[in-house]
Amino acid sequence: MTTIAVLGAGKIGEALLSGLLQGGRSAKDLMFTERHPERAAELTEHYGVAAVEVADAAKRADVLVVAVKPQDIDPVLDQLAPLLGADSLVVSLCAGLPTALYERRLAEGTPVVRVMPNTPMVVGEAMSAVSPGRHATAEHVRVVSELLSCVGSVVEVPESQQDAVTALSGSGPAYFFFLVEAMIDAGILLGLPRAVAEKLIIQSAVGAAKMLDRTDEHPVILREAVTSPAGTTINAIRELEKHGVRAALLAAIEAARDRSVELGKAHEDH
Numbered sequence: 001m002t003t004i005a006v007l008g009a010g011k012i013g014e015a016l017l018s019g020l021l022q023g024g025r026s027a028k029d030l031m032f033t034e035r036h037p038e039r040a041a042e043l044t045e046h047y048g049v050a051a052v053e054v055a056d057a058a059k060r061a062d063v064l065v066v067a068v069k070p071q072d073i074d075p076v077l078d079q080l081a082p083l084l085g086a087d088s089l090v091v092s093l094c095a096g097l098p099t100a101l102y103e104r105r106l107a108e109g110t111p112v113v114r115v116m117p118n119t120p121m122v123v124g125e126a127m128s129a130v131s132p133g134r135h136a137t138a139e140h141v142r143v144v145s146e147l148l149s150c151v152g153s154v155v156e157v158p159e160s161q162q163d164a165v166t167a168l169s170g171s172g173p174a175y176f177f178f179l180v181e182a183m184i185d186a187g188i189l190l191g192l193p194r195a196v197a198e199k200l201i202i203q204s205a206v207g208a209a210k211m212l213d214r215t216d217e218h219p220v221i222l223r224e225a226v227t228s229p230a231g232t233t234i235n236a237i238r239e240l241e242k243h244g245v246r247a248a249l250l251a252a253i254e255a256a257r258d259r260s261v262e263l264g265k266a267h268e269d270h
């Protein structure tokens, strides 16, 4: 069984560990590093997964998954550089960071696969996009895709598309949560008790997501089926269009893409 080390057990690192355990991986095949000892102890207690030093992770793990913030990557690369080589497999979950950065800073030939996952990983519903770096083979991509398929769906994209993917599905859950939050507020505005508004909106979100997933219908068709002539929905749609919600989403996702590019550029000289 593949041994996996997660380097940096924050939100996405924990989501991965938890998703892999739920997907049937044994805790003994997993390990993590974490710079905050209290956080490490909490995770070990909760999941039964060992916290280790980087050197230990590099020695014991077949796959090293980097899950620190892009701004914290430098010390991690410095630590890994003398420890890894062509036999290792590095997986980067970091927004914006190109595989070329790892290839520059790690030993020649170290295979790197860039992945953009998302937090629904905790419930086995991640969307992950994988892109091989220069030294990663089809077999490396297969290993990483298989690992990620335990925690959701996986697609392969050219690395040139990863900044767009980051803006779309990496950040995507946040947009849906934002929408749900705003719709619950609308329920409050209309005088509903908060608990009722939450139940109505969350179940509507779950139902809509399942319809998108299971009916194979285009979202426009599904939306039209709710929108009766001279009914209530079209009045709401008119307001959404008037307030530029579609344009706001285009601009928002473009801004997220730009930030991903910027995070990568910040490391261009290192």
Ligand SMILES: NC(=O)C1=CN([C@@H]2O[C@H](COP(=O)(O)OP(=O)(O)OC[C@H]3O[C@@H](n4cnc5c(N)ncnc54)[C@H](O)[C@@H]3O)[C@@H](O)[C@H]2O)C=CC1
Residues within 6 Å of the ligand: 007, 008, 009, 010, 011, 012, 013, 033, 034, 035, 036, 039, 066, 067, 068, 069, 070, 072, 075, 076, 093, 094, 095, 096, 116, 117, 118, 119, 170, 171
């Ligand atoms: N949160 C999300 O929805 C997603 C995050 N990502 C990417 O995942 C990475 C992690 O993001 P989050 O989990 O949100 O951040 P986070 O801040 O929750 O987690 C990062 C963790 O790494 C630890 N850490 C930092 N430097 C370390 C070091 N040298 N050694 C050991 N541990 C170290 C921190 O203590 C922290 O627990 C980022 O690069 C982000 O771009 C990717 C997709 C989705």
Ligand SMILES: O=C(O)[C@@H]1CCC=N1
Residues within 6 Å of the ligand: 095, 166, 170, 171
């Ligand atoms: O906001 C971020 O930078 C990370 C990457 C994608 C989702 N969360």
